[in-house]
Amino acid sequence: MLFRRSLRIDAGDLDELVYGTAILASGGGGDPYIGQLILKQALQKYGPAKLLDPVRVHDKALVLVVGAIGASTIFLERFPSLDALAGAVTEMESRLGRKADALVAAEAGGLNAILPIALGLRLGRPIIDADGMGRAFPEGHMMTYGIYGGRMAPLIIADDKLNTVVIEADDNYKTEQLGRSMVERMGNSAMAATYPMTGKFFKSVAIRNTITLSRDIGRAALTARREKRDPNAALIKFFSAMHKRPRFAETLFTGKIVDVLSKTGGGFVRGAITLENEDRRDHCIVEIQNENIIVRIGQRTIALVPDIITILEHETAEPITTENLQYGQRVNVFGLAAPELLRTPKALKIVGPRAFGIDCDYQPIEALAAA
Amino acid sequence: MLFRRSLRIDAGDLDELVYGTAILASGGGGDPYIGQLILKQALQKYGPAKLLDPVRVHDKALVLVVGAIGASTIFLERFPSLDALAGAVTEMESRLGRKADALVAAEAGGLNAILPIALGLRLGRPIIDADGMGRAFPEGHMMTYGIYGGRMAPLIIADDKLNTVVIEADDNYKTEQLGRSMVERMGNSAMAATYPMTGKFFKSVAIRNTITLSRDIGRAALTARREKRDPNAALIKFFSAMHKRPRFAETLFTGKIVDVLSKTGGGFVRGAITLENEDRRDHCIVEIQNENIIVRIGQRTIALVPDIITILEHETAEPITTENLQYGQRVNVFGLAAPELLRTPKALKIVGPRAFGIDCDYQPIEALAAA
Numbered sequence: 001m002l003f004r005r006s007l008r009i010d011a012g013d014l015d016e017l018v019y020g021t022a023i024l025a026s027g028g029g030g031d032p033y034i035g036q037l038i039l040k041q042a043l044q045k046y047g048p049a050k051l052l053d054p055v056r057v058h059d060k061a062l063v064l065v066v067g068a069i070g071a072s073t074i075f076l077e078r079f080p081s082l083d084a085l086a087g088a089v090t091e092m093e094s095r096l097g098r099k100a101d102a103l104v105a106a107e108a109g110g111l112n113a114i115l116p117i118a119l120g121l122r123l124g125r126p127i128i129d130a131d132g133m134g135r136a137f138p139e140g141h142m143m144t145y146g147i148y149g150g151r152m153a154p155l156i157i158a159d160d161k162l163n164t165v166v167i168e169a170d171d172n173y174k175t176e177q178l179g180r181s182m183v184e185r186m187g188n189s190a191m192a193a194t195y196p197m198t199g200k201f202f203k204s205v206a207i208r209n210t211i212t213l214s215r216d217i218g219r220a221a222l223t224a225r226r227e228k229r230d231p232n233a234a235l236i237k238f239f240s241a242m243h244k245r246p247r248f249a250e251t252l253f254t255g256k257i258v259d260v261l262s263k264t265g266g267g268f269v270r271g272a273i274t275l276e277n278e279d280r281r282d283h284c285i286v287e288i289q290n291e292n293i294i295v296r297i298g299q300r301t302i303a304l305v306p307d308i309i310t311i312l313e314h315e316t317a318e319p320i321t322t323e324n325l326q327y328g329q330r331v332n333v334f335g336l337a338a339p340e341l342l343r344t345p346k347a348l349k350i351v352g353p354r355a356f357g358i359d360c361d362y363q364p365i366e367a368l369a370a371a
Numbered sequence: 372m373l374f375r376r377s378l379r380i381d382a383g384d385l386d387e388l389v390y391g392t393a394i395l396a397s398g399g400g401g402d403p404y405i406g407q408l409i410l411k412q413a414l415q416k417y418g419p420a421k422l423l424d425p426v427r428v429h430d431k432a433l434v435l436v437v438g439a440i441g442a443s444t445i446f447l448e449r450f451p452s453l454d455a456l457a458g459a460v461t462e463m464e465s466r467l468g469r470k471a472d473a474l475v476a477a478e479a480g481g482l483n484a485i486l487p488i489a490l491g492l493r494l495g496r497p498i499i500d501a502d503g504m505g506r507a508f509p510e511g512h513m514m515t516y517g518i519y520g521g522r523m524a525p526l527i528i529a530d531d532k533l534n535t536v537v538i539e540a541d542d543n544y545k546t547e548q549l550g551r552s553m554v555e556r557m558g559n560s561a562m563a564a565t566y567p568m569t570g571k572f573f574k575s576v577a578i579r580n581t582i583t584l585s586r587d588i589g590r591a592a593l594t595a596r597r598e599k600r601d602p603n604a605a606l607i608k609f610f611s612a613m614h615k616r617p618r619f620a621e622t623l624f625t626g627k628i629v630d631v632l633s634k635t636g637g638g639f640v641r642g643a644i645t646l647e648n649e650d651r652r653d654h655c656i657v658e659i660q661n662e663n664i665i666v667r668i669g670q671r672t673i674a675l676v677p678d679i680i681t682i683l684e685h686e687t688a689e690p691i692t693t694e695n696l697q698y699g700q701r702v703n704v705f706g707l708a709a710p711e712l713l714r715t716p717k718a719l720k721i722v723g724p725r726a727f728g729i730d731c732d733y734q735p736i737e738a739l740a741a742a
Contacts (some may be wrong), residue, residue: 091539095466162543168462168539178658181556182536185549301677 005189007129009117010048013215014040016222020214021113022319023221023235023334028291030072031321035118038080041215042047044116048297050128052102054208061101061199064092065132066119067143067250071311073323075111078189079103081160082278085119088158088193095154102126104202106143106194108210109136109291110321111277117211127211130193134339135308138290140174140179142351144341145195155179156193178224207339230367231317232332239336247366248337250300252295253277253284254314257329262285262288263323264290273311273325275333286333288312288322291358295333304358306343306351307365309337318330321336335365378500380488381419384586385411387593391585393690394592394606394705397679399662400481400507401443402692406489409451412488420488422500423473425579428439432472432570435463436503436516437490438483440528440550441560444694446497449560451474452531456490458527459564466537467567473497475563475573477514479581480507480662481692488582498582501519503566505578506679508615508722509639509661511550512543516566518718526550526565530557578710590610592688602688603703618737623666623673624648624655625685628700633659633693637698644696646704657682657704659693664727666696666704675729677714677722678736679707706736 009017018036021029041048057063060339063093066089068080093099103123105116108131132143152172157165157179165182169175217238224234232251239249243341255275262271268290275284287294292309295302303309311320314330342351343364349355352362380388389407392400414420428434437460439451455735464470476487479502491498494732503514513533517523523543528550529535536553540546546565554561559566588609595605610620626646633642639661646655663680664672674680682691685701713722714735723733 161545163538163540163549165539165549167534168536169534170532174532178534178536178553178556181552183547183550271393 006049007053007212008048008297009051009211011043014043017211017215018114019214019218019222019319020054021109021269022321023135023217024113024134024210024214024308025109025319026291026310027288027322028072028138029107029112030075031319032110032114034080035111035114036046038063038082039114039118040349041142042121046121049121049127051211052126054128054130054203054206056075057102057199057203059198060202061098062098062101063128063197063199063202063263064089064193065106066098066103066116066193067106067139068115068190069192072111074187074189078160078187080111080115080189082119082122082190084160084162084197085115085191086123087162087164088156088191089119089123091156091164091166092154092193092196093134100125102128102198104206105131105211106130106140107131107133107136108207108214109133110232112136113211113214127207129209129211130206130208130232132206134210135299136291140176143195143203144207144347145197145202147347147350148170150201150205151194152194154178154196155342157186159190164238176369178205205341207341225316230261232312232334235317235334241290243337248371250288250335250369251332251335252364253297254334255284255331257327257331260325260327269322271322272325275331284333290322290354292322294353294358295335301360301363302368303335303365304353304360304362304368305356306338308338310334310336337365378422378424378583379392379419380422380582380586382411382414385414387589388582388586389485390589390593390690391587392480393528393692394588394681395484395581395679396507396690396692397662397681398693399443399509399691400478400483400692401446406447406482406485408452410485410489413492416485417492418613420492420498422582423497425499425501425574425577428473428499428570428574430569430571432728433467433469434473434475434499434570434573435460435471435564436477436514436566437474437487437564438477438560439486440511440563440631441554443482445457445558445560449531449558449672451482451560453490453493455529455531455533456486456562457494458533458535459562460490462496462527462529462535462537463525463564463567472570473498473499475499475577476502476582477511478502479509479578479585480504483507484582484585486661499577500582501577501579502581503577505581506677506712507662510721511547513606513714513722514566515576515578515718516568517543518721521566521568521572521576522717523547523565525567526563528557528561528563530552530561534660551664559616576644576712578712581638596687603683606688606705608739614708616657618740620675621706621736621740622703623706624668624704626655626697626702628696631696631698639646640693642693646702655704661693663693665724665729666706672731673739675724675731675733676707676727679709681705681707708736
């Protein structure tokens with residue numbers, strides 16, 4: 001029954017949805033509860049959100065990617081503005097001379113998984129049950145929309161004072177770079193519309209049904225929690241059933257955080273945490289570059305970006321974002337296979353280990369576990 | 372006969388024109404000879420440039436300001452690209468849904484006085500004999516177009532790889548700020564189209580006939596130089612005849628540079644030079660913020676921004692831009708009254724001494740000389 005998706009999100013789904021986006025965020029994506037607040041208000045005002053199944057998007061539809069861009073910690077102080085996001089869409093539409101037929105998320109993890117739903121409700125536009133990462137990544141050119149040939153430009157950036165900037169660079173990486181420097185100037189918090197694309201192209205590259213997936217992830221874990229079952233085990237069971245084979249989702253390590261190293265700069269958080277297990281014999285290191293990107297136990301690598309690595313509080317399986325990791329927390333390191341679209345040679349060039357400065361080839365989490 | 376303007380620029384006018392723009396640049400505007408090279412090529416290819424007298428611009432015409440934006444020293448290495456400038460215009464036109472009827476310069480000093488002529492030749496568009504500063508200033512919101520109510524946005528920025536950025540901020544200062552940070556990211560050298568405006572508005576705020584003025588300035592000085600007369604005296608005589616009263620143009624000081632202080636950062640050059648006269652009794656200090664902004668002899672202030680302050684080589688009256696000032700040069704400090712449109716209370720708020728961090732009220736150069 002897990003795969004019968006209702007494609008409808010109402011207030012009762014909020015906790016589950018937000019929980020699921022935090023699992024998929026791989027430690028990044030910022031505080032998911034900002035998105036929850038925004039969506040809660042939108043659902044109260046406009047009623048339930050009906051999601052559009054990606055397979056039902058018309059070939060000739062104009063699809064737009066919408067979301068927040070900036071430093072996730074800033075959004076706690078400068079609340080993401082739906083006005084600004086609507087402004088970015090309007091600007092894109094006037095530029096293209098055409099209304100968008102549907103809106104879609106940049107990423108499945110964190111705030112950006114949720115903002116498009118609130119905006120769709122507000123603008124009365126269809127919201128597609130999909131995204132371009134199946135997780136969270138720090139940069140816009142890392143979406144499957146771009147990896148498989150889509151153009152990020154024009155990238156429209158708008159801030160809450162309704163300043164707008166349109167960027168048309170010759171490649172996605174450059175567009176991302178220029179956009180990022182603009183957002184820094186705007187106070188590290190802005191809204192964006194990007195990747196205008198046809199429904200046909202969109203369907204060939206999107207990571208599908210990730211909004212309802214998040215809701216279902218949350219449902220599995222939070223139901224277990226409520227029923228006093230182990231939510232960690234419920235998560236593993238949920239993903240195993242989904243993938244129909246083992247080791248696609250695993251608890252990679254359980255232990256106490258004994259060291260946290262973190263450096264913020266240039267719009268990135270870099271760092272590492274060290275975990276120690278109960279008998280203090282094994283040490284696990286999780287390296288961080290906005291998201292969790294590699295897990296090592298001793299000399300052995302056991303998970304690598306783009307596979308999803310999320311730190312969960314040991315008892316409750318509550319996801320902890322990278323900025324909230326603290327000395328002394330007892331945690332599980334949860335690993336989850338990335339969507340197949342992130343595991344192709346084309347994708348690994350842009351989101352594989354070497355793209356994050358890790359000097360080794362990608363190996364799938366299930367292969368590392370089997371070794 | 373000085374005021375009969377031919378409104379035609381051909382290869383024979385080049386030296387005079389470039390000399391004149393260097394006089395009006397007040398030490399800024401970068402190396403004028405880059406512009407000379409570009410214009411020379413354009414004149415060879417397309418023939419003489421016919422300038423449009425501003426009084427003849429149609430009320431309903433669409434006028435665009437075009438020019439380079441960036442660090443003047445970079446343009447020596449990365450040659451300004453007419454392709455990029457044409458790209459910025461095309462982008463603006465597609466945005467406005469209308470072709471520009473005429474192009475005009477941002478400033479009368481340096482490279483930006485000359486680039487629009489080359490672009491107009493290339494695109495076959497009328498070039499107006501006018502600008503928005505009557506001199507050079509470092510920032511886009513300092514044009515009379517903006518001072519008197521025009522909107523800098525949309526500001527289109529294009530680089531030589533034809534990346535384009537469109538900025539729509541809520542005020543000109545913000546537009547300038549965002550644009551500047553974008554240009555820094557683009558390697559401190561880019562081309563811009565901005566201040567789309569009607570002919571009617573343009574005529575009410577432009578500094579008129581500054582291209583032919585530059586050519587006439589050059590003609591006066593270079594003719595004297597050729598005829599072994601004193602070019603400094605020829606300059607003073609030229610401006611006195613033009614203004615029909617004395618002290619609007621003066622040699623404020625003659626001496627040797629005995630100290631050069633200079634700091635580059637944040638897109639600005641700040642510094643000061645100290646001059647000593649022959650008998651070493653008087654010291655003159657010229658403070659620099661991209662342009663020369665204040666002249667003091669001892670405790671006495673004798674010229675203040677927005678009046679034009681240009682350092683000339685003593686013998687030849689060759690203008691020396693701020694980045695080329697060196698210890699030991701024998702120079703004249705040449706002062707020239709700013710256009711009236713820069714001397715109103717409205718203008719002085721944006722281009723007066725306090726806008727450059729000088730803690731005193733503006734006093735006209737002729738009043739300071741009379742005191």
